[in-house]
Amino acid sequence: MGQIKKTSTNYENRQILDSECDEIYAANLIGGRWTIAICCYLADGKLRFSQLRKRMPNITERMLTLHLRKMEANRLVKRTVYAEVPPRVEYELTESGQQLMPILDQLRSWGRKHKQKTQTYS
Structure with missing residues (x-):
């Protein structure tokens, strides 16, 4: 469960998807x-x-x-x-x-x- 660095492209992409797509936000909460x-x-x-x-x-x-x-x-x-x-x-x-x-x-x-x-x- 490594942390994503807040300066990484992956972090930025995750933030954008989380804010634009409720399904992705929910999946990220229960993912893992x-x-x-x-x-x-x-x-x-x-x-x-x-x-x-x-x-x-x-x-x-x-x-x-x-x-x-x-x-x-x-x-x-x-x-x-x-x-x-x-x-x-x-x-x-x-x-x-x-x-x-x-x-x-x-x-x-x-x-x-x-x-x-x-x-x-x-």
């Missing part, structure tokens, strides 16, 4: 290998970091942390820290994150159909 998976796991309710990590054994702790931070900054995920010993941190979808669920359901349905079509051509 793990963002949609995190949304799907949080769809059923709050989870602690360790619970998310167990459900996604192939993600590193660092990558999960980076994605959760990005999702929090984009207001898709809410992070709640409880003043307990040991500290407890829970993640949940925000209202905006919850509004993604019907879209992700449609994406899942489309993906299943497309996968079946491509497998029959092979």
Whole structure:
């Protein structure tokens, strides 16, 4: 999840496309290998970091942390820290994150159909 330098042509192109095309803006918010998976796991309710990590054994702790931070900054995920010993941190979808669920359901349905079509051509 490298940062795009603000002086790069790629950054400028992304800014222009984000401002001119709402679909691209939305795709950039949920893009990345793990963002949609995190949304799907949080769809059923709050989870602690360790619970998310167990459900996604192939993600590193660092990558999960980076994605959760990005999702929090984009207001898709809410992070709640409880003043307990040991500290407890829970993640949940925000209202905006919850509004993604019907879209992700449609994406899942489309993906299943497309996968079946491509497998029959092979």
